Amino acid sequence: MSKLRVAVLGAKGRIGSEAARAVEAADDMELVAAVGRGDKLEALVESGAQVAVELTTPASVMGNLDFCVRHGIHAVVGTTGWTGERLAELGTSLAASPGTGVLIAPNFSIGAVLTMKFSQMAARMFESVEIVELHHPGKADAPSGTATRTAQLVAEARAAAGLGDQPDATRTALEGARGADVDGVPVHSVRLRGLLAHQEVILGGEGETLTIRHDSLHHSSFMPGVLLGVRRVASVPGLTYGLEHFLDLS
Numbered sequence: 137m138s139k140l141r142v143a144v145l146g147a148k149g150r151i152g153s154e155a156a157r158a159v160e161a162a163d164d165m166e167l168v169a170a171v172g173r174g175d176k177l178e179a180l181v182e183s184g185a186q187v188a189v190e191l192t193t194p195a196s197v198m199g200n201l202d203f204c205v206r207h208g209i210h211a212v213v214g215t216t217g218w219t220g221e222r223l224a225e226l227g228t229s230l231a232a233s234p235g236t237g238v239l240i241a242p243n244f245s246i247g248a249v250l251t252m253k254f255s256q257m258a259a260r261m262f263e264s265v266e267i268v269e270l271h272h273p274g275k276a277d278a279p280s281g282t283a284t285r286t287a288q289l290v291a292e293a294r295a296a297a298g299l300g301d302q303p304d305a306t307r308t309a310l311e312g313a314r315g316a317d318v319d320g321v322p323v324h325s326v327r328l329r330g331l332l333a334h335q336e337v338i339l340g341g342e343g344e345t346l347t348i349r350h351d352s353l354h355h356s357s358f359m360p361g362v363l364l365g366v367r368r369v370a371s372v373p374g375l376t377y378g379l380e381h382f383l384d385l386s
């Protein structure tokens with residue numbers, strides 16, 4: 137059986153270097169290009185890459201994906217910074233390249249995907265919900281892509297259940313004290329030496345709280361999800377948003 141030809145973009149970064157090693161170690165894959173900042177994207181075409189794993193920066197991801205989609209190269213994306221406008225722009229370029237698949241995974245770790253799912257399930261049953269995400273101090277963006285997506289999913293579930301604004305009597309606050317407001321869900325970001333990637337979703341109801349917590353302790357936690365995405369993405373043309381769609385969870 138021929139091996140899947142895979143390129144990694146951002147191959148010298150924290151997660152990109154781990155992904156390059158994981159692809160090299162997979163029996164059914166061949167790492168045909170390891171692309172870093174300043175390298176030419178033509179390497180993807182010259183190496184015959186079938187799937188690109190995109191792990192760069194929010195500033196680079198759109199240009200890289202535009203190149204991949206125009207050349208019919210499927211993409212598995214972990215890079216953060218996704219807005220409604222960016223998703224729509226990607227959808228438009230995918231429409232011009234039928235047959236090409238792109239998976240955007242706000243988080244590749246199975247535990248984080250389950251955290252999002254469980255939070256979405258619980259959201260309609262609790263009056264209050266806040267999210268605390270905790271990361272290593274080298275992280276460039278806040279809040280994390282995972283926390284933003286979790287908040288969106290929770291907010292959608294609350295709206296569908298007819299829940300209104302959360303109870304909160306705060307009238308004066310130091311700027312930032314109540315976190316960032318993502319669709320009505322407060323998200324608090326901690327950056328701390330020693331941490332990698334962690335998230336708590338705290339739900340509150342009458343006389344009780346429920347805390348759903350996930351910890352990624354090493355970048356290896358993301359690799360089963362990356363490899364699953366690489367194996368599946370070509371069979372699902374168009375845009376898939378969230379690894380849960382490849383895990384039969386949705």
Ligand SMILES: NC(=O)C1=CN([C@@H]2O[C@H](COP(=O)(O)OP(=O)(O)OC[C@H]3O[C@@H](n4cnc5c(N)ncnc54)[C@H](O)[C@@H]3O)[C@@H](O)[C@H]2O)C=CC1
Nearest residue numbers: 146148149150151172173192196214215216241242243244
């Ligand atoms: N979805 C997920 O499960 C995960 C997502 N991430 C996200 O992945 C992204 C990268 O994270 P880290 O590895 O921690 O950052 P990093 O800063 O360690 O790595 C990014 C790498 O991309 C390179 N780069 C920048 N522009 C490039 C371009 N145009 N072409 C090729 N390479 C380019 C940089 O030089 C750097 O080596 C972030 O957005 C982060 O939030 C990180 C971990 C897990």
Ligand SMILES: O=C(O)C1=N[C@H](C(=O)O)C[C@H](O)C1
Nearest residue numbers: 216242243275280281282333
């Ligand atoms: O930058 C990171 O490290 C991570 N980024 C992603 C995010 O912003 O959610 C995924 C994970 O939290 C690690």
